[in-house]
Amino acid sequence: MKQEDVSQFLYNVYNKLYEYWGPQHWWPAETKFEMVIGAILAQNISWNSVEKAICNLKRANILSIEGIFQTSDEMLSELIKPAGYYNQKAKRLKEFCNFLKREFNSDLEKLFALDISSLRQVLLSQKGIGFETADSIILYGAEKPIFVVDSYTKRLFYRLGLIESEKISYNDLQAIVMTNLTPQTQLYNEFHALIVKHCKEICKSKKPICNKCCLKLICNYYNEE
Ligand code: SF4
Structure with missing residues (x-):
């Protein structure tokens, strides 16, 4: 063609x-942080399972950078169990929150203020974040045009x-x-x-x-x- x-x-x-x-x-989330967490949890699993995990995090009142950061690995794994690969995903969530605290003063908007190419590079440098997850975060979280x-x-x-x-x-x-x-x-x-x-x-x-x-x-x- x-x-x-x-x-x-x-x-x-x-x-x-x-x-x-x-x-x-789209994206079905109440906040941008929830959107990002959903994108990380959504790897290799159906959206219904992600919703259950998100619901558990909300019920436990830890769906925030500080909340996830301060929750023990065991507890976090237990809460996100419906999303599969829960030990690995719990680690990723913690690492991501740690990165936001360290590099962006716990302010997601500061991360989202980067231009598309830098934002993609930064996201891809995080362990466990591949092209689809990074681009979903850029499109649906940062609201910048990437397919x-x-x-x-x-x-x-x-x-x-x-x-x-x-x-x-x-x-x-x-x-x-x-x-x-x-x-x-x-x-x-x-x-x-x-x-x-x-x-x-x-x-x-x-x-x-x-x-x-x-x-x-x-x-x-x-x-x-
Ligand atoms: S269902 Fe898929 S394969 Fe069938 S006509 Fe539509 S696009 Fe094509």
């Missing part, structure tokens, strides 16, 4: 998804025919999208959320429900079947 075609195609996909599903209101890629994005764009393989690297796919869509936080926010929704409900891994899909007329997978 030529660049203008890719751009037009991506906007077309976005518009069709938005028309079908409506606004997704979040995940396995749903790779699956959908591969089936639609935009990319040749689901094995495309995170950064390569992100670059394709960001070169072709205007860098707008709200657009990237909604697009990622819509892709997740669509892949969970319709473009499922094993049996996509193509006859119900709003993208079928522009989908390679459907049209080649």
